[in-house]
Amino acid sequence: MKGYLLLASALLSGCATLKGADQAFLNLVGSSTQSQVQGHYVDNSEVRQYYKLDPQRAGQQRLSYDGRTVPAAEARQQNLVDIPMLQVYLQGIVTRLSKGWPGELPLLQVKITDSYSFGPSADPYGNIFVPLGMLENVGSEDEIAAMLGHEMSHVLLHHHDRAAAFQQQKEMFTTVASTVALATVAANTGVDRSSGTMKLFSKDPAGTQKTIGNTVLYTSLANSFSDNVWSTAWGRSQEDQADLLGTDLMIRAGYAPRAATHSLERLNDFQGKQKPLLTGFLTARKNAMQDSLQQFNLDRFTKELDVLVKDGLNTTISATSQYFNRSHMSALDRDTELRQYLQREYPKERRVRVNKQSWPKVRDAAPVAKAMQGYKDAYAATAALAKNKVPEADAFIRRALGSPVKDQPNIRRTAYAVRLAQGRNAEALKELQAIKDWSLAGPSTYDLMISYYLKRGDGKAALAMIDKAERNLGSEELFITEKLLASQQLQNAQQVQSVLRKCGQYPARKANCQKLAQVKA
Amino acid sequence: MNRILIVLLAALYSQGVLAETHVIKEFLADPVEVVDEQGKLQREIARKDTPKQPVQVLQLNTDLELVLVELAGQKVWLDTRDLRIEPPLNVMSLPCQQMPQSLASDTHNKSTLGYGAGCSQ
Structure with a gap:
């Protein structure tokens, strides 16, 4: 045990990413982040450290994003949606929220995705993905601002850095500490049934903190402990911080903070009972x-x-x-915590009424309404296909193909699926070929075209499509095995060797590339 | 004429009908603000003095986000920001459990941090 402690201590020394580790853990078993905050969260010292941008860090991120080195698992998965008026409107909200940030701003870009899920998300490169499902259901601009503010906060607080660093740390440690930590948690966890539902709570937060704190900071972090407790503690802490900072930004931009309740209630309804x-x-x-x-x-x-x-x-x-x-507190618990924070810190601002005019004006404007209807029809076509109702799917996709967004990847991909279901394979291919702007396409859409070209033995066309995918998704890893196949088809030995060398850098792809190289040989 | 009457009656009572199906499940603020029908503050009630059991909503003003309830024999307007209302006033047109299976699972990339925990379908 002592040996492990020494080893872990050496590995962990100078590890800035674990600063605040025990507080994060307490967030799971003690009082929430929101209830512990004094004053406005944006003014707290733990936030002020992020006011200054690190140009080197920003530069490195830019290089990854523009230089095709985004790992395959981190590449954007959905198709993007191009509705210019809506795009400008959403970006305008981000700009308005940004004015409330006292520090330097990283690049923050809104991208609309073809998902009908509810919540937005942000990646480490400052892209804020807004799904159509969110836009179909929100009731006001204030509600949109609440959610975009939350996502911006993840980027402003460098939450992705900690997530990435933690992932690296996880791989270095053994399971010894988990026995100690889990036993302490289990011994000190009680069940509260007073509210009618089961809730777990810590019977002795201070004592637990002492044991866990030392274990966590100075001993090995075990995978099972980290997966079950540790990473979740971090995740929850970060979500609470994003809720707090997002609320501060909303208020500074003149939005009604009560709209955060609207979005959290909707989120709770969307996610369902757990x-x-x-x-x-x-x-x-x-x-x-x-x-x-x-x-x-x-x-x-x-x-x-x-x-x-x-x-x-x-x-x-x-x-x-x-x-x-579960990486998030329940949506209703988050809502309750936020309302209490607002009553403490923003007694006047919490009275501000939501503006119910501005968002419907944009949503109901002809160019936006027609485009969103086109996507809804495509979504209905997919839902009909899932129930094996092919004629119904056909009717919906015909409507979508009559809309202003008919040549965007999601619409044409859905049309492709409908034609396949109808047994009209040649027409299915034509649907994909009708996509105008491939910069909007997600990996699965690219995959369809690349596979088609490779099956036909058209290595040149496959490479051209792979190049588009690399450029637009920022990831060379994503289609590297397909690139090897295409190069082999063109019988370009030099290119084959070059791709093989590159493929060797990607552990998840390496084995397949080697197999392909052997088969060809 | 009958049709017009039916529509008018429906419009008149729709808010009441809507309100009948809502209750205050919990008082979240401390103190809770009692307001007038325009939302202007009149007085405050300490949370400990609020009812522990659910309180029927008599009327709902969705524009101003106010509810009319009876507390201690008096009809008062309260602001929904101080209350947990059931069923909730803000819901989804399509909860994730009803989404087609192929769309329900989160197709988000692993590098993103999202607003919620995702669909529990």
């Missing part, structure tokens, strides 16, 4: 025990008690893991 595992297990056990008592079956009652003790322990551990695995 019942704890333990509730179901305990209910079943309780019913079985009551049943056996009523029948005076002591044997059965004793057996049920046995099951409760033995299986209950396993279920508790599993339920604990599941609880901790």
